Amino acid sequence: MKQRISIIAALLAAALAAPHARADVRPHALFTDGLVLQRGKPCPIWGTADPSEKVQVCLTGTGKGSTVLLEAGMTAGKDGKWKTAFVLGPELAGGPYTLTIKGKNTITLKDVYVGEVWVCSGQSNMEWQLISTHNAEEVIKNAANPQIRLFTVPKNTADKPLEGFKGDPKWHECNPETVRHFSAVAYFFGRDLQKALGVPVGLIHTSWGGTRAEAWTSLPVLEAHEEWKNEAADYAKAMEKHKETAAKAKAEGKKTPRGPGPQNAPGALYNGMIAPLIPYAIKGVIWYQGESNAGKAYAYRKLFPLMIQNWRDDWKQGDFPFLFVQLAPYMAIVSEPQESAWAELREAQLLTFLHSKNTGMAVITDVGDPKDVHPRKKEPVGARLALAARALAYDEKIEYSGPIYDKMEVKDGKAVLHFKHVGKGLVAKDGPLQGFTIAGADRKFYNAQAEIQGDTVLVWCAKVPQPVAVRYGWANYPVVNLWNKDGLPASPFRTDDFPGVTVSKR
Secondary structure, three states, X not given: OHHHHHHHHHHHHHHHHHHHHHOOOEEOOOOOOOOEEEOOOEEEEEEEOOOOOEEEEEEEEOXXXXXXXXXXXXXXXXXXXXXXXXXXXXXXXXXXXXXXXXXXXXXXXXXXXXXXXXXXXXXXXXXXXXXXXXXXXXXXXXXXXXXXXXXXXXXXXXXXXXXXXXXXXXXXXXXXXXXXXXXXXXXXXXXXXXXXXXXXXXXXXXXXXXXXXXXXXXXXXXHOOHHHOOHHHHHHHHHHHHHHHHHHHHHOOOOOOOOOOHHHOOOHHHHHHHHHHOOXXXXXXXXXXXXXXXXXXXXXXXXXXXXXXXXXXXXXXXXOOEEXXXXXXXXXXXXXXXXXHHHHHHHHHHHHHHHOOOEEEEOOOOOOEOOOOOOOOOHHHHHHHHHHHHHHOOOOOOOOOOOEEEEEEEEOOEEEEEEEOOOOOEEEOOOOOOOEEEEOOOOOEEEOEEEEEOOEEEEEOOOOOOOOEEEEOOXXXXXXXXXXXXXXXXXXXXXXXXXXXXXXXX
16 A cells, blocks of 8 residues: 555656656757857847746856856746847957856856857758858868857748747857758858958858748738738649649659649748747848749749748848849750740849848859759859848948849930949950840840940840840840959849730739
8 A cells, every 4th residue: 555655656746847847947949059149139038937937047258257248037927938138249249158047947058159140041052052062072171160150940841830940950160060061052151251240150041942932931921912812722722733643643653743842831931940030139131042933933023022021020120131142044045035934033033122121132143054953153152142241231331232224225226224233343254245135116025236335235236226125134044244343243134024924914
């Protein structure tokens, strides 16, 4: 009998102790050894504990003895959640520091730095690993830099916004081992930015190849707009149709076709890979995506700015810089003018740059591959994003964009094109200007001659005596060479708004 009572007592004690073990004070999963905290703005630190538990958060300078730099106390809510925020002044840039979180237990995070934090997101060209890029081994060999910290969000989808991550991701110091399988674009961006600023840089990489912008946008935000209110239902129908097609292919012994995948469900990646990051303090975002939306490029004109605003609204850190990469050239090179969904997607990106505040666009018309949607030269991509960050996020007086079309006038049968971001002047790189086409009132485009005249470009063709429209780089794979003397290529553009291939009416 006594033995039975002892067993019952032990089980009861274990049951009572279990909730307390699970409710030990703990920070959000982003807070691990080696993390980077954003300087110059309120920096939220949050986590869980027992309901009504007293929690104390303390930042100490290891390089200055045990000096307490910042300290805050709070009480966890009835749901066990707690949150505080430090404002880390510019004088704190650097490290390492120690971050201590104390309740009934104590968590000590070491090797903590204060600097600049950027989220790096998109599809496969952002996901593309450094080990698979041009000149990879040489770059990796020289990648050791304790001032750069890397965090990769595990791939995950969800029906509702999550608070944590799948798995147990950690911050890592940048070195030849940790960086090999990290995002190449993110690394090159961070490397150049850290060198320019001289402070620690934290890179949070969260991307998934082959994904649409709809998956990275909150479902309620999509459903609040007429164009996407039926997006979830349309996706469900597409999945059901794919299952039927796959089953038929299997029965016939054929290769199973590729389907939409759970990662492309509207809101799925926002819920699983963006929401868990919020409200971690960041400086801004770099983004490389669009290939999967090329078939609906016209809709992307509204969708992309909507997604950007969605992230800004939910992060509640103002209109932080959002810098993105225009699609690289891809597919077969053609010699005659033609319509192009990829050109229309680049146009949607250009329009976002022109009309969405605090955005920057890296043009990469010089690094495409006609046979590979993943061009291996990622270093220029990261470098141009870093230029945009230095200008827009850190107010450096530098040119950060190639020439951007402004307006057109017609004189003596020639189109005269004016540009913004001329910088030190226009230049035709490696030979005469190429990539321009021109059309008259019949809307038939012809290859055109072009030359630079001061800060303008003259475009003409004998077959078009009265031009009404000019296009530049309007192709899946544009062959173009208009740059500014600051070393940045011009964005493809068109002066017309004729109906394209991704919309029936305009």
